Amino acid sequence: MTIYQQRKEAFSDQLESITKNYNAISIARLITVLLLLAFLFFGIKRNENLWFVGAAILFVVFVFLMRKHSELSYQKKLKQALVKINSDEIDYLERKSLPFENGSQHQDFSHLYAYDLDIFGEHSLFQNLNRTTTFIGQKILANQLLTLLSNEQILQNQAAIQELSGKLEWRHELMALGKISHDNKEQYENLLRWSRSGNSPLSKFQVFLSFLSPILLIGSFAGYLITDDSFLIKITSFLFAFNLFLLGLCTKRIKSEIQHAEGIDKIINQYSEIVKNIETENFLSEKANVLKQQLFVENHSASAHLKKLSGLFSNMDSIANLFSTVLFNGIFLFHVHVLKALLHWRKNHSAQLEKWLDTIGEFEMLSSLANLAYNNPDFAFPNLNDQHTIDFKNLSHPLLNKETRAGNDVKFNPQFMILTGSNMSGKSTFLRSLGINMVLTGIGSAVCADEANVHPLPVLVSMRLSDSLADSESYFYAEIKRLKQIMDGLENKRAFVLLDEILRGTNSDDKRSGTIGVVKKMIEKQAIGAIATHDIEVCQMTNEFPGSLANKCFEVEIINNDLHFDYKLRNGICQNKSATFLMTKTGII
Incomplete structure (x- = not known):
C-alpha cells in the first residue's frame, strides 16, 4: 500500500504544477486575444502596417498558446487519472470501497458456475479483479473468467502475468490512457460496424x-x-x-x-x-x-x-x-x-x-490479473499436472480479508469429498474457495494458496440457483436442470464438481435417496470435487466406496456458552449440533 500512497502524492504534486501552468496559459491566451483585437483596431483606424505586423505576431503567439493549452489539458487529465488509480487502489486495499465496475451485464444464470461462484455482480470476483478501463478490456476479462484454457495457454498466461506484475508504472499508464478514452459498448460496436460495412x-x-x-x-x-x-x-x-x-x-x-x-x-x-x-x-x-x-x-x-x-x-x-x-x-x-x-x-x-x-483488451485482462498477483505476493501460481491431481496448501477465498481468513490444506485423494458441518461453520465458503481458485488456475492467475498442484478441469457447480420467473421455473426445477447439465458435462470428460445441499425442494427421504444417487453418478463418471450435506446416510457411503469417497467436516465448539468456529477442515463426519444449541439459547425450545 505504501507504493500506492507514494505514487498518489507524487502525481498529486505534478497535477498541482500542471494546473498552475494550465491556468497561466489560459490567462495568457485571453490577454493575447485582447491585444490581437486591439492591434487590428489600431491598424485599421490608423492604416499603419506596423500594427498589422504586430497582430500577425500575436496570432502566431496565440496559436502557440492554444497548442500548449491543449497539451497541458491532456497532461492534466492523465495525472488526474493516475491520482484516481492510486487512490482507488488504496481504498480497495483498506477495504473502504470497491470502486471498480462489477460486470453485472455479463451475468449468465445458465452458466455452470458464474452465478453460483459470484463471478459477476456486487462484491464479485470480477469486481475485485477488474482494472480494465475500456469496453473491450472488460469484455475479454469477463469471457476469460468463463473459459478454461489449455495447459499450454495457462502457462503462457502465468508467465505474462508474472512479468506484468512487476511493471506497476506501465500498468498504471495503460489504465490512465484507457480512463481518458471514455469509450463504451455502443461506440466500440459502431466502430466495428463501420469497419465491416461494404461501401464501394x-x-x-x-x-x-x-x-x-x-x-x-x-x-x-x-x-x-x-x-x-x-x-x-x-x-x-x-x-x-x-x-x-x-x-x-x-x-x-x-x-x-x-x-x-x-x-x-x-x-x-x-x-x-x-x-x-x-x-x-x-x-x-x-x-x-x-x-x-x-x-x-x-x-x-x-x-x-x-x-x-x-x-x-x-x-x-x-x-x-x-x-x-x-x-x-x-x-x-x-x-x-x-x-x-x-x-x-x-x-x-x-x-x-x-x-x-482485442490486443488492447488482452493486455488489460492480463494487467488485471497481474494486479491481483502484485497486491497479494503470498498468492501462488499453481504447478500444473495431467494426472487429475488437485492439491492446495493453505487454500482460502481470495476476496476474504487476509488478516482474518482461515486457510485449509486439501487434496482430492480419494477423488470426491462428502462435506458436513453445521450452518455458519464454513462449508459454503470452502466450496466457493475451491471453485474460485480452480477458475483462477484455469486462466493462468495466481491463486489464494501457499502452494498448488492442479490438473485444470472444467468447473461444474450447483450451489445457488435462481428461480426463473420469466421461464416459469421453480427453484427445484432449476436445480434439476442444473444437475442434468452437470451430468451432461461429465459425459465425455472428467470435471471438478461442487454441490451444496442439493434437492432442497423435496422431502427428507426423497432428498436423501436423490443425493445418494447423484454421488454414485459422481463416482461412476470419475468426477473430482465435493458435496456438502447434512444427511448422515450420505456420509455412510464412504463404507461402500472407500477408494472414491472421503468424509470431511467443519466443526463448531461451544465455549463459555457461545459458538466458536475455527473454519478448519477435519477428517470425519461433523458431530456437533449448533442449531439445537442456538434454539435452546434463544428460548425457542
Whole structure:
C-alpha cells in the first residue's frame, strides 16, 4: 500500500504544477486575444502596417498558446487519472470501497458456475479483479473468467502475468490512457460496424474530378491575379460552384460514414495512445510478445494507423461547420478527399482493426490479473499436472480479508469429498474457495494458496440457483436442470464438481435417496470435487466406496456458552449440533 500512497502524492504534486501552468496559459491566451483585437483596431483606424505586423505576431503567439493549452489539458487529465488509480487502489486495499465496475451485464444464470461462484455482480470476483478501463478490456476479462484454457495457454498466461506484475508504472499508464478514452459498448460496436460495412470506393471519374477541378480553380484564380482578366474570375466562380455540386453528390456517402461517429475520433486517438504504450514496451514473456507483434503490419505500427483514422474522422466531423465546409470544399473539395482517404483506410486496415482492439483488451485482462498477483505476493501460481491431481496448501477465498481468513490444506485423494458441518461453520465458503481458485488456475492467475498442484478441469457447480420467473421455473426445477447439465458435462470428460445441499425442494427421504444417487453418478463418471450435506446416510457411503469417497467436516465448539468456529477442515463426519444449541439459547425450545 505504501507504493500506492507514494505514487498518489507524487502525481498529486505534478497535477498541482500542471494546473498552475494550465491556468497561466489560459490567462495568457485571453490577454493575447485582447491585444490581437486591439492591434487590428489600431491598424485599421490608423492604416499603419506596423500594427498589422504586430497582430500577425500575436496570432502566431496565440496559436502557440492554444497548442500548449491543449497539451497541458491532456497532461492534466492523465495525472488526474493516475491520482484516481492510486487512490482507488488504496481504498480497495483498506477495504473502504470497491470502486471498480462489477460486470453485472455479463451475468449468465445458465452458466455452470458464474452465478453460483459470484463471478459477476456486487462484491464479485470480477469486481475485485477488474482494472480494465475500456469496453473491450472488460469484455475479454469477463469471457476469460468463463473459459478454461489449455495447459499450454495457462502457462503462457502465468508467465505474462508474472512479468506484468512487476511493471506497476506501465500498468498504471495503460489504465490512465484507457480512463481518458471514455469509450463504451455502443461506440466500440459502431466502430466495428463501420469497419465491416461494404461501401464501394469512389469511382475513378469522381477521383479524377476531385483533383482536376481544384487545380483548375486555383489556376484560373492565379491567372486572374496576374492578368486581371474578368473572364478568369467568372471561371473561378463557376468552378467554385461546381466543386460544391460535386460535394453534394458525395454528401449521402459522407453522412453514411459518420452517422454513428460522434466523438469517435477522440476515442480512436486514445486507442492509438494505448497501442503505442504497448508497442514501445519491452516484454520477455512469449504471450506478451505475440500480442505485441499483432500491432505491427508490414513494418508499420497499429498506433500510427489508428492515429491517421482518428484524424480522418476528426476532419470529417468539420462538415457540420457551414462556413468552413463551403470555403474548403468550394476551393479544395476537402471532404471529398477525406472521404476517399477514409474509404482507402478501411479497405487496407479494417481486417486488422478488431484484432488491434482485442490486443488492447488482452493486455488489460492480463494487467488485471497481474494486479491481483502484485497486491497479494503470498498468492501462488499453481504447478500444473495431467494426472487429475488437485492439491492446495493453505487454500482460502481470495476476496476474504487476509488478516482474518482461515486457510485449509486439501487434496482430492480419494477423488470426491462428502462435506458436513453445521450452518455458519464454513462449508459454503470452502466450496466457493475451491471453485474460485480452480477458475483462477484455469486462466493462468495466481491463486489464494501457499502452494498448488492442479490438473485444470472444467468447473461444474450447483450451489445457488435462481428461480426463473420469466421461464416459469421453480427453484427445484432449476436445480434439476442444473444437475442434468452437470451430468451432461461429465459425459465425455472428467470435471471438478461442487454441490451444496442439493434437492432442497423435496422431502427428507426423497432428498436423501436423490443425493445418494447423484454421488454414485459422481463416482461412476470419475468426477473430482465435493458435496456438502447434512444427511448422515450420505456420509455412510464412504463404507461402500472407500477408494472414491472421503468424509470431511467443519466443526463448531461451544465455549463459555457461545459458538466458536475455527473454519478448519477435519477428517470425519461433523458431530456437533449448533442449531439445537442456538434454539435452546434463544428460548425457542
